[in-house]
Amino acid sequence: MGLLVDGQWHDRWDYTNEHGKFERWVTGFRNWITPDGSPGPSGEGGFPAEANRYHLYVSYACPWAHRTLIFRALKGLEDIIGVSVVHPEMLSDGWTFDRDFAGATGDDLYDLPFLRDIYLKVDPGMSGRVTVPVLWDKQRETIVSNESAEIIRMLNSAFDGVTGNHDDYWPEELREAIEPVNERIYDTVNNGVYKAGFATSQKAYEEAVGPLFETLDWIEERLSSRRYLMGDRITEADWRLFTTLIRFDQVYECHFKCNKRRIVDYPSIWGYTRELYQWPGVADTVHFDHIKRHYYYSHDMINPERIIPVGPDLDLMAPHGRDRLAAA
Known part of the structure; x- marks a missing residue:
């Protein structure tokens, strides 16, 4: 480090x-x-x-x-x-x-x-x-x-x-709307888990973990009525969020003390996470052995004994049910 x-x-x-x-x-x-x-x-x-x-x-x-x-x-x-x-x-x-x-x-x-x-x-x-x-x-x-x-x-x-692949995850007509979503999620979720986990004072920790769960609550509400963050079209905003969600219950909930709620406690976010994990080609990019080894073993200032938890066991291939949602 x-x-x-x-x-x-x-x-x-x-x-x-x-x-x-x-x-x-x-x-x-x-x-x-x-x-x-x-x-x-x-x-x-x-x-x-x-x-x-x-x-x-x-x-x-x-x-x-x-x-x-x-x-x-x-x-x-x-x-x-x-x-x-x-x-x-x-x-x-x-x-x-x-x-x-x-x-x-x-x-x-x-x-x-x-x-x-x-x-x-x-x-x-x-x-x-x-x-x-x-x-x-x-x-x-x-x-x-x-x-x-x-x-x-x-x-x-x-x-x-x-x-010849013209799939577009940053469509021009949605860019202006994507930016504030990206900005909030980056500050309070993507980077927010690190701000909580690496805080060295109670005040700094609470100033990070509060907005983190406020944004997760906001995302849960947003995803309860739309399939993806921007509606019925998947965009970069979803993939930027996914890489934090897929690590949350495995690492951030315990190791970074982000334990007010788990992702599995959010019905819409948990189904959404499973859908993105099941997207063609994506599961092959997820390596939980590397993820858990890195965080729990590398950060000895947080986990001095370097004990790596055996769980949780999560069924990421369970039906996600997200296809029932129409466009917002």
Whole structure:
């Protein structure tokens, strides 16, 4: 759980401020893949959508990296964008490419030992966090982006001309409505579980866990009358929420003390979670062994004995019943 300072690795924890509040670092690579390589909304151009040019570095445990794996599956990009999977344990060396855990692939491109080495290939004097996901350009040997919210939008449309898959999870007519939903869910749910779990004061914890459950209550009400967050059409807002929901009862409820209610206690959210899990290709992106190993083993400041719970047993393949809902 460290960071790079002037190219040197430092094993230290400084995610919380003087008030005990968790503060997430801002990602540093914000280029875009576009169909013709023209510049995107940020960064520089020169990253055209081409088969077998790009590679994803991910953790199966990380909800932010999980977003990109879902979009890779939804958009039929498995054969043209490769993936390397880090070891689920994030200890004194941060993310590693150790292979002694089922599903951890090592570094398929360079056979490097640590994820930080990928960052140092771009900038040997880099300072900052070493995070997943990383979208890597094999031709230019550089990082395109390490911002998951932007990577999924690239995967949503940039390669449509390559694959012929034109499924659109960020439709133009819904973008204005999607943004406030994304913003609330990111702040209070996606990031909210971390703000609760990593809080080092009672006040900081309660300031995080209150809005978390207020938003889950709001989502439950919203999903009671519509199939997806935006109505009858599934969008990126749903997939961004899903990666937190699928981890909630397995990890966040216990490990991060988000135990006011479980996801299985919300009838609409629980059915919705099962539907998204059962979506073609999505279940294969969910690896509970990596998820539980990462959180319960890596965070010894929360779980010093590193005991990994055996449960809960959840039937994610049970009928979801969501198809009965009409458009809002």
